Amino acid sequence: MAQLDGKKAIVTGAASGIGRAITQAFAREGASVLAVDLATEGVAQTATDLVDEGHDVSHQIADVADPQAVDEIMKTAVARHGRIDALVCAAGIPGKGCNILDMTLEEWERMLRVNLTSLFLCGQAAARHMVTTGGGSIINVTSQLSEVTSRDFAHYSVAKAGGAMLTKGMAFDLARKGVRVNAIGPGPTETGMTQYLGEDKREERERLLQRVPMGRWAQPDEIAGAAVYLASDAASFTTGTTIFVDGGFLTV
Numbered sequence: 001m002a003q004l005d006g007k008k009a010i011v012t013g014a015a016s017g018i019g020r021a022i023t024q025a026f027a028r029e030g031a032s033v034l035a036v037d038l039a040t041e042g043v044a045q046t047a048t049d050l051v052d053e054g055h056d057v058s059h060q061i062a063d064v065a066d067p068q069a070v071d072e073i074m075k076t077a078v079a080r081h082g083r084i085d086a087l088v089c090a091a092g093i094p095g096k097g098c099n100i101l102d103m104t105l106e107e108w109e110r111m112l113r114v115n116l117t118s119l120f121l122c123g124q125a126a127a128r129h130m131v132t133t134g135g136g137s138i139i140n141v142t143s144q145l146s147e148v149t150s151r152d153f154a155h156y157s158v159a160k161a162g163g164a165m166l167t168k169g170m171a172f173d174l175a176r177k178g179v180r181v182n183a184i185g186p187g188p189t190e191t192g193m194t195q196y197l198g199e200d201k202r203e204e205r206e207r208l209l210q211r212v213p214m215g216r217w218a219q220p221d222e223i224a225g226a227a228v229y230l231a232s233d234a235a236s237f238t239t240g241t242t243i244f245v246d247g248g249f250l251t252v
């Protein structure tokens, strides 16, 4: 039996990178998945490829930072699958790297809205369904930068640290209602988000890799295994925690 046989899941950020890899892993482990993203072509491609493999995957185009759009996501998921067993919030933005002296209020607020408020909106909306159907698993994709920061990324680190604490707070509030809430903190991973560190930024890439004891980037499917575990019944006593999948980044 596959690890997620019969589970009904929503994955945001499913057009690319980590969200796409989690959608693929969930579908291949037997889950029915509603794949969500703003990027129209990418999310359709994620779903089409998996349907062609014989899996039950559909997609929805939505902005996870918009409360109305989040309501629509939940309505679609419940109409299509009858319940929500797992929600993975992988949608996110890197934002513009910027020294704190120059950071605009607009950029600060955009970062918090997309990378933190969206977790509140999606998590709360999914949890309201989950508590009526016996429970579920909510998984927030945060970052190793919830624990430490990086030059010019104070806003990103604050959003990710907020995501880690929101995970704990939601886990506490929902612990006796059957809903588990956890986070995954990826380290540097080869995705659309890190493409800006291309060949022309070799020095920056090298500097980042020096902080990773394993000395390499993660591939998105190396992050997906933690999500499969957290959504599965094997994680039945795991709540309020972050699993870091970071090649050892936080050991130093």
Ligand SMILES: NC(=O)c1ccc[n+]([C@@H]2O[C@H](COP(=O)([O-])OP(=O)(O)OC[C@H]3O[C@@H](n4cnc5c(N)ncnc54)[C@H](O)[C@@H]3O)[C@@H](O)[C@H]2O)c1
Pocket (backbone or CB within 6 Å): 012, 013, 014, 015, 016, 017, 018, 019, 036, 037, 038, 039, 042, 062, 063, 064, 065, 090, 091, 092, 093, 094, 114, 141, 142, 143, 144, 185, 186, 187, 188, 189, 190, 191, 192, 193, 194
């Ligand atoms: N790549 C890394 O090195 C790394 C490291 C740590 C954490 N993360 C986190 O992992 C998550 C996934 O990032 P990724 O690296 O796969 O990036 P990615 O750019 O490949 O994927 C992010 C996806 O989120 C979508 N998205 C952005 N804003 C959205 C919105 N408002 N509504 C709906 N969809 C939206 C994008 O369209 C994109 O498809 C993010 O939360 C990111 O912060 C990434």
